[in-house]
Structures are given as structure tokens and as C-alpha cells.
Amino acid sequence: MTSTEDGEGLAGAVSEPPSADRRLGAGGSATALGGHGELPAVRGFGARLAETFGTVGQLCVGIDPHDYLLDAWGLPRSASGVREFGLRVVDAAAGLIGIIKPQVAFYELYGAAGFAALEEVLAAGRAAGLLVIADAKRGDIGTSAEAYGRAWLAAGSPLEADAVTLTAYAGVGSLTAVFELAEAAGKGAFVLSATSNPESFALQTAQVATRSADSASSAGAADSVAGAAEFSTAGLVASEVSTFNGQHGTAGDRLGNIGLVLGATKNLLDYGIDRDLLAATPAVPVLAPGFGFQGARFDQVQSVFGALTASTVVAVSRSVLQAGPSGLEQSIRQQADELAEALSRPAAGVTGATR
Numbered sequence: 001m002t003s004t005e006d007g008e009g010l011a012g013a014v015s016e017p018p019s020a021d022r023r024l025g026a027g028g029s030a031t032a033l034g035g036h037g038e039l040p041a042v043r044g045f046g047a048r049l050a051e052t053f054g055t056v057g058q059l060c061v062g063i064d065p066h067d068y069l070l071d072a073w074g075l076p077r078s079a080s081g082v083r084e085f086g087l088r089v090v091d092a093a094a095g096l097i098g099i100i101k102p103q104v105a106f107y108e109l110y111g112a113a114g115f116a117a118l119e120e121v122l123a124a125g126r127a128a129g130l131l132v133i134a135d136a137k138r139g140d141i142g143t144s145a146e147a148y149g150r151a152w153l154a155a156g157s158p159l160e161a162d163a164v165t166l167t168a169y170a171g172v173g174s175l176t177a178v179f180e181l182a183e184a185a186g187k188g189a190f191v192l193s194a195t196s197n198p199e200s201f202a203l204q205t206a207q208v209a210t211r212s213a214d215s216a217s218s219a220g221a222a223d224s225v226a227g228a229a230e231f232s233t234a235g236l237v238a239s240e241v242s243t244f245n246g247q248h249g250t251a252g253d254r255l256g257n258i259g260l261v262l263g264a265t266k267n268l269l270d271y272g273i274d275r276d277l278l279a280a281t282p283a284v285p286v287l288a289p290g291f292g293f294q295g296a297r298f299d300q301v302q303s304v305f306g307a308l309t310a311s312t313v314v315a316v317s318r319s320v321l322q323a324g325p326s327g328l329e330q331s332i333r334q335q336a337d338e339l340a341e342a343l344s345r346p347a348a349g350v351t352g353a354t355r
């Protein structure tokens with residue numbers, strides 16, 4: 001009997017079949033998630049995200065305990081400091097907004113004790129009813145990526161979150177097992193496509209050719225020659241994620257379960273991102289960092305994201321966290337109001353920001 005069969009859960013499994021495809025089967029199975037018999041119908045991450053947008057809005061507060069913020073908050077630069085920092089953000093966010101995004105790097109800094117702190121923050125966020133996006137930016141060849149998926153998304157895993165950020169440098173296909181595991185578990189993932197940092201431009205706008213028939217008819221494709229389509233790297237990632245959502249998920253859900261990271265500081269057209277195609281049902285959920293400290297403003301959301309605006313998680317970290325523990329709640333409330341106000345205005349242009 002494997003540990004998944006005896007109910008210990010995926011995270012502790014030591015002898016499993018070699019591929020997620022085999023584990024999950026065509027439609028997924030409860031065994032893959034450490035359960036028994038048929039997989040119970042789970043609510044998709046896209047559906048849960050859409051509900052959150054409808055009830056508490058699109059703001060996401062990042063939990064990024066930089067050293068200087070720990071100092072300013074009067075907390076030690078240690079695992080107990082980042083634990084306390086994260087738990088205070090969870091307390092302040094609960095009831096005001098619906099999504100948090102702990103930045104794993106600031107916990108990993110403190111090794112095993114940091115991960116123990118992160119486990120507590122993730123659990124507290126989920127217990128408070130928040131959607132928790134673990135910003136871990138994982139990715140690897142398929143078999144290792146699958147283990148990352150289990151670590152961050154499997155029910156009962158110590159690091160269980162509602163969604164995880166992924167990198168697709170090994171190819172979007174290398175993440176298939178994570179996508180399938182996410183779907184089966186009602187979880188989500190956000191794959192880096194056009195990142196907010198200035199260094200991203202050359203790599204993510206580089207043109208790549210593909211002969212994938214699916215890709216050729218999807219987002220980001222430029223003129224094609226004899227079945228080959230030209231994509232930017234960012235556009236290819238977007239296309240493949242969009243294709244996955246189109247072939248999976250629950251019919252009728254407005255949002256797919258697998259999303260993209262698109263930086264708010266970017267002109268998405270420069271990156272080969274076709275917002276209209278990605279917004280077609282099921283729309284690709286977008287995680288959008290880059291507001292505040294990196295320069296983007298809430299009044300630019302509609303111009304940057306266009307048709308994707310209603311599918312976008314608007315993420316802020318330092319610009320909220322700098323308010324300190326005593327001003328945190330007020331700062332979150334204020335930013336949530338400002339964002340709601342900006343999104344309620346009629347859209348002006350759709351050409352995108354310039355940075």
C-alpha cells in the first residue's frame with residue numbers, strides 16, 4: 001500500500017507511479033490527491049477567483065517581509081519576524097480583501113524555520129477565507145515540476161496554497177502535471193509570461209517559431225508561414241496556457257484555472273500578448289504585479305489589461321506594507337477603494353502603459 005492509498009496524502013508519498021498522466025488518468029482520480037474512490041467534484045480555482053472578484057474585489061496584498069520592512073515594523077530579521085509579519089497581514093486583510101500572495105523567497109531565507117513560518121502563514125490565510133497565492137515561481141522538467149505541484153497544491157501538503165506561481169522556461173508542457181493536479185484539486189497556477197521587471201524585455205519578446213496547430217490559432221501568433229506561427233516567448237506561453245484552459249476546466253466558468261503573470265508596468269502589445277484572445281471564455285486569469293513601487297497605477301489597469309481587466313488580480317506589496325502594522329488595515333482599505341473606483345470608470349484607451 002502506498003502512502004496515498006493509506007490516506008497519508010501526497011506530500012508524504014514515497015513510492016508513486018512515474019508520471020502524473022498515469023497517476024491522474026484522463027479525468028483525474030482521487031488516488032492522485034490522496035483520497036479514495038472517485039474524485040469528488042471540486043470547485044475550480046477560476047470559479048473561486050471569479051466569486052472573490054464579485055464579492056470583495058480584485059486587490060491582492062503581497063506578503064513581502066523585506067529586511068527594511070521588518071525593521072520598520074519593529075520585528076526581528078528572523079523566522080519569527082517573518083512569521084509575525086505574515087500573520088499580521090493576514091489579520092489585516094481578512095474581511096477587507098480576498099487574496100494574499102506570500103513571497104516565498106523572504107521565508108526561504110531562514111531555511112527550515114522560515115518554511116515552518118510560511119506554513120503557518122499559508123494556513124492562517126486559508127483559514128481566514130482568503131485565496132492564497134504562493135509566490136514560489138517553481139518550474140523544472142515534468143517529473144520534478146510535478147513534485148512542486150504536489151508540494152504547493154495537494155490537499156494536506158504542509159505548504160498547501162490555493163495557487164502557485166510557475167516559470168515556463170523548461171517549456172509550458174513541462175508544467176502539464178502541475179496544471180492537471182491543480183485542476184483535480186480545485187487549485188490554480190499563474191505562469192510567468194510578461195514579467196514586470198525591466199530585464200524581461202529581450203527574452204520575453206524574442207520571436208520563436210512553432211508548428212503547433214493549436215498554438216497557431218491562438219493568442220500571440222503573428223503571421224504564419226506554411227503552418228509555422230511566430231510568437232514572442234511571452235505570447236507562446238500565453239497561447240499554451242490559454243489552450244490548456246480551453247481544453248479543461250468546467251464548461252460555463254468565466255475564468256479558467258490556469259493563469260498568467262503579466263506585469264502592469266508593461267505594454268502587453270510589445271510582448272506579443274493578445275488581450276482579446278486571452279479574454280475569450282474561459283478567460284485566462286491574470287496576476288498583475290508592478291503597482292506602486294514599480295511604477296504602475298490603478299488608473300492604468302484598464303488601459304494595460306484591456307479586455308482582461310475583469311480577469312486580473314491586482315497585486316501590491318511594498319506600497320501597502322510600508323504603512324506599518326498600525327496603518328496596515330487603513331492602507332489596505334484605501335487601496336481597495338481606490339482600485340474599485342478606478343475599475344468603475346469607463347475604460348479610456350486600450351493601448352497599454354509604456355514601461
Ligand SMILES: O=C(O)c1cc(=O)[nH]c(=O)n1[C@@H]1O[C@H](COP(=O)(O)O)[C@@H](O)[C@H]1O
Pocket residue numbers: 062064103135165194195196197261262263287289290291292293294315316317318319
Ligand atoms: O509573480 C509575481 O508576483 C511577480 C511577477 C513579476 O513579474 N513581478 C513582480 O514584481 N512579482 C512579485 O510581485 C511582488 C511585487 O512587489 P512590490 O513591487 O513591492 O509591489 C514581489 O513579490 C515580486 O516578486
